[in-house]
Amino acid sequence: MTALESPSTTATVRLAADGVRLGYGDKVVVADLDLQLTDGSFTAIVGPNGCGKSTLLRALGRLLRPTAGSVLLDGRAITSTPTKEVAKVLGLLPQTPLAPEGLTVADLVARGRHPHQSWLRQWSSDDEAVVTEALTWTDMVELADSPVDALSGGQRQRAWISMALAQGTDLLLLDEPTTYLDLAHQVDVLELVGRLHTERGRTVVVVLHDLNLAARYAQRLVAMKDGVLIASGTPAEVLTEQLLAEVFELEARVVPDPVTGTPMVVPVRRLR
Amino acid sequence: MTAVAPTRAPAARPDPRRTLRVGGFSATYRRRQLVVPLLVLVVLVLAAAVSLGRGDYPISVLDVLRVLVGAGDDTQQFIVLGLRAPRIAVAVLVGTALGISGALIQTFARNPLASPDILGVTGGAAVGAVAVIVLGGTTTASRLLGGLGLPAAALAGGLLMALLVFGLAWNQGLDGYRLVLVGIGLSAMALAVVRYLLTRSTIQDAAVANVWITGSLNGRGWDQALPLALALLVLLPVSLALSRVLGALQFGDDTARGLGVRVPLAQAVTVVVAVALAAFAVSAAGPVQFVALVVPQIAVRLTGGSRPPLLAAGLLGALLVVASDLVARTVLPETFPVGVVTSVVGAPYLLWLLVRGRRRTTL
Numbered sequence: 001m002t003a004l005e006s007p008s009t010t011a012t013v014r015l016a017a018d019g020v021r022l023g024y025g026d027k028v029v030v031a032d033l034d035l036q037l038t039d040g041s042f043t044a045i046v047g048p049n050g051c052g053k054s055t056l057l058r059a060l061g062r063l064l065r066p067t068a069g070s071v072l073l074d075g076r077a078i079t080s081t082p083t084k085e086v087a088k089v090l091g092l093l094p095q096t097p098l099a100p101e102g103l104t105v106a107d108l109v110a111r112g113r114h115p116h117q118s119w120l121r122q123w124s125s126d127d128e129a130v131v132t133e134a135l136t137w138t139d140m141v142e143l144a145d146s147p148v149d150a151l152s153g154g155q156r157q158r159a160w161i162s163m164a165l166a167q168g169t170d171l172l173l174l175d176e177p178t179t180y181l182d183l184a185h186q187v188d189v190l191e192l193v194g195r196l197h198t199e200r201g202r203t204v205v206v207v208l209h210d211l212n213l214a215a216r217y218a219q220r221l222v223a224m225k226d227g228v229l230i231a232s233g234t235p236a237e238v239l240t241e242q243l244l245a246e247v248f249e250l251e252a253r254v255v256p257d258p259v260t261g262t263p264m265v266v267p268v269r270r271l272r
Numbered sequence: 273m274t275a276v277a278p279t280r281a282p283a284a285r286p287d288p289r290r291t292l293r294v295g296g297f298s299a300t301y302r303r304r305q306l307v308v309p310l311l312v313l314v315v316l317v318l319a320a321a322v323s324l325g326r327g328d329y330p331i332s333v334l335d336v337l338r339v340l341v342g343a344g345d346d347t348q349q350f351i352v353l354g355l356r357a358p359r360i361a362v363a364v365l366v367g368t369a370l371g372i373s374g375a376l377i378q379t380f381a382r383n384p385l386a387s388p389d390i391l392g393v394t395g396g397a398a399v400g401a402v403a404v405i406v407l408g409g410t411t412t413a414s415r416l417l418g419g420l421g422l423p424a425a426a427l428a429g430g431l432l433m434a435l436l437v438f439g440l441a442w443n444q445g446l447d448g449y450r451l452v453l454v455g456i457g458l459s460a461m462a463l464a465v466v467r468y469l470l471t472r473s474t475i476q477d478a479a480v481a482n483v484w485i486t487g488s489l490n491g492r493g494w495d496q497a498l499p500l501a502l503a504l505l506v507l508l509p510v511s512l513a514l515s516r517v518l519g520a521l522q523f524g525d526d527t528a529r530g531l532g533v534r535v536p537l538a539q540a541v542t543v544v545v546a547v548a549l550a551a552f553a554v555s556a557a558g559p560v561q562f563v564a565l566v567v568p569q570i571a572v573r574l575t576g577g578s579r580p581p582l583l584a585a586g587l588l589g590a591l592l593v594v595a596s597d598l599v600a601r602t603v604l605p606e607t608f609p610v611g612v613v614t615s616v617v618g619a620p621y622l623l624w625l626l627v628r629g630r631r632r633t634t635l
Contacts, residue, residue: 063526087532098524100382103578106289110300114520115532119513122299123291145288167531 011038014171014203015060015090019069022055022227029055030227032069039170042197042204044218046211048248052227053207054095054175060205061092061173073171087115091169093160095176099148105159106144109134112166131166138162138192154185161192165200172196174206178213186210190217215239215262223247239263245271287576305584308575312587319591320364323598324356358493362556363597363610364590365500366489367563369553371589372511374564375571375580376546379518380539381448387565388550390455391543394559395462396433397551398485400425401558402466405481406473422484423496423555430551433462438543445525445536446543487560487611489597496556503552510545511582518542522579561615563589592617 015037022030030052037043037060045053058064059071062078071078078086091112099108112134113127135141138158143151148159157177164172174193178186194217196202208214214221215235223231223238225247231238244252249271257264287302318333321340325331331339331348338344339352370388377386388394404425437458441451466485470478483490517538520531528535550564567589568580574588575581596613604613 058526061530063529083529083534084532087530090530092526092530094524094526094530097527098382100522100578102572102576107578110289111520111523111531117516119516120297122297122516123293124298125293128291 011040013037013072014039014074015205016072017056017060017069018072020056020059020066020071021068022052022059022064022066028067028227030059030224033227033229035222035229035232037171037203037205040197040201040203041220042194042206042218043220043222044206044208044214045222045224046208046214047224047230051224051247053224055227056224057092057173057175057205057207061090062086063092063094084115087167087169089169090171090173091164091167092173093164093175093177095179097160099156101147101149103148104145105140105148105151105162106131106135108148108159109140109144109162109166112163112168115167130168134162134166137165152185153181154188157181157185157189158192161189161196165196169202171203172205174204176207176209178208178210186213193217211239211265212257215264216257216260235262239265302576304575305577305581308571309581309584309587312584312591316364316587316591316594319594319598320360323360323363323594323601324352326598326602327351327356358497359489359597360594361494361497362492362500363489363593365497365504366553366557366560367567367588367590367593368586369500369504369507369549369589370560370563370593371567371571371585371587372508372582373546373549373553374566374589375568375582375585376511376514376518376542376549377564378568379522379579380446380542380546381452382522382524383448383452384569385565386448386452388546388554389559389564390452390459391547391550392433392437392455392458392462393430393547393550394554395459395466396436397426397430397554397559399433399462399465399469400427400429401484402469402481403429405484406469406477408477423499426558427551427555430554431547433458434547434551438547446539451543483609484558486609487558487614488609489557489593489600490609492557500552500556503548507545507549507552508586510541511549514538514542514545515582518579558609558611560593561611562617562619563592563614566617567592 013036017033017035019032019034020030021028021032033056045056047053055064059066062071062083065079073081073086073090110127110131113131116127117123135144138161140158140162143155143159148156151159161177177189177193181189190213193204193206197204206218218235220233221235221238222229223243230247231243239254241252241254244250244254244265251268251271253266253268254263255266256262287304289300289302292299292301321333321336325333325336329351331352335344335348336352339348344352373388377388377391378384401422404422437451437455440458441447441454443450470481473481517533520528520533521535521538521542525535568585571585571588572580575584592614593610596617597610600608600610600613
């Protein structure tokens with residue numbers, strides 16, 4: 001593997017994978033991977049199905065313990081940090097989060113305050129203010145009393161992002177937040193995530209399938225294939241015709257996005 | 273993605289979350305979460321009073337209530353407190369324990385059809401109890417068991433079986449689905465052992481064993497009530513303390529971990545408490561059918577919200593067992609085991625839940 005990793009110059013590293021090997025049972029999915037995520041960055045992890053990008057995100061969110069190496073949150077091994085401490089700094093949104101039947105949006109968002117609460121202090125005025133603000137900011141106030149299972153896919157994703165916002169973490173990991181959404185709602189959700197980054201200063205890591213949307217919203221792309229980090233850098237650096245052939249086995253043209261100027265992939269055909 | 277086609281009507285009566293803040297303590301509640309348990313408690317007291325008054329020497333509800341607050345004449349006091357109260361106390365305690373146990377298991381498994389039965393508690397307890405009844409004092413092993421007494425054998429059987437289910441299902445944490453499947457497998461094996469013991473038994477022993485397997489309050493008194501009361505004294509506060517974590521746990525393991533819950537620990541404590549509650553209840557009155565399965569689902573429909581409320585489930589469980597016992601003793605022949613009545617109420621409800629099964633079920 002060539003040293004494509006381009007460590008940023010001055011910004012502090014918040015979250016890092018240090019030689020992590022990940023797998024399930026005997027199967028190794030990600031082999032000895034290094035990755036550094038700096039404060040205030042917006043990173044999208046891309047790659048073909050089964051390349052290990054979701055597995056990597058799970059490890060970054062301490063849902064999966066590496067079999068070798070370690071994940072460092074603010075320089076400290078995440079697996080040896082109390083999980084409640086981690087939950088105050090790092091929030092995560094699983095790919096298909098499960099909301100119990102009958103739960104309202106307000107209840108869901110309120111649950112984001114869990115790491116800040118104790119048995120004695122179950123609902124402080126702080127909690128209330130933060131939840132109200134999160135609902136307002138994600139434009140979910142009117143739906144606050146609706147059951148989550150009665151929402152459309154796009155609304156539901158907004159509700160979950162609202163919960164992540166209420167958790168009040170500096171870092172936010174999202175696993176394919178646009179799955180099952182139509183294009184308009186994909187854009188809507190990514191706009192919201194983008195605003196979390198620009199307006200709220202969140203450090204965001206997102207696993208995405210859509211390369212054009214990834215290039216448009218993320219500052220940095222990380223491309224993976226077969227559990228190996230192939231390229232990392234700005235969208236323009238990563239999304240080259242050569243890389244698309246190598247990583248996605250796709251012959252494609254890369255043209256400037258007419259709206260944002262970011263690289264846009266126009267597929268030609270599958271290679272092989 | 274879960275299949276979602278909920279034709280659920282939007283919350284008909286808005287019941288907004290209210291905030292309670294006293295000193296350093298703060299919590300939220302909804303009105304129905306307070307009103308429903310209180311109403312159930314009132315009905316429970318009335319049902320218990322009616323039950324305490326029925327028998328060969330009928331006493332009016334008012335007189336029973338008078339006795340309960342310390343008044344009434346000596347005869348009434350003796351009959352109500354001395355003769356009838358122990359049985360009703362066992363009914364209340366068994367129902368409470370089973371209701372809370374069911375609520376814990378269903379929240380943990382995220383499955384409205386889960387109950388302590390699938391954790392092997394019932395099957396193991398049945399093996400222990402039937403072994404004592406059938407083998408009597410014929411072998412050294414059973415003499416040892418018999419020395420412990422039937423409730424102790426049932427308790428030991430239930431806990432051992434649950435431990436086995438737990439051990440086989442544990443895989444770097446507990447998966448609700450895996451636990452259910454292991455529980456069903458081992459329960460089937462326990463049933464086979466029970467059947468084997470029954471075929472080897474005399475007809476008298478088989479009849480006694482059969483009543484025990486159904487769940488009965490006949491002949492139950494303070495000897496059964498006391499251990500169960502002590503167990504509840506410890507396990508009830510633990511259950512209520514778990515409530516906050518259960519609120520996060522119901523979202524699925526990943527989200528719960530993301531919220532800072534130590535998922536394997538929380539799951540283990542939840543299951544252990546639920547198993548212990550069920551095992552003590554079963555050892556006192558036998559596996560009273562369907563209480564743990566049905567009551568949490570009734571409770572959640574009465575209070576609203578997204579998971580079975582523990583306190584309301586406990587009170588409703590007590591009400592179901594007391595009321596079923598009342599029916600068994602007054603409408604039906606005296607010896608009818610209470611488990612038959614709870615089944616008659618429970619089975620149709622289970623079917624109704626299954627028919628409505630197009631609603632999301634995680635299993």
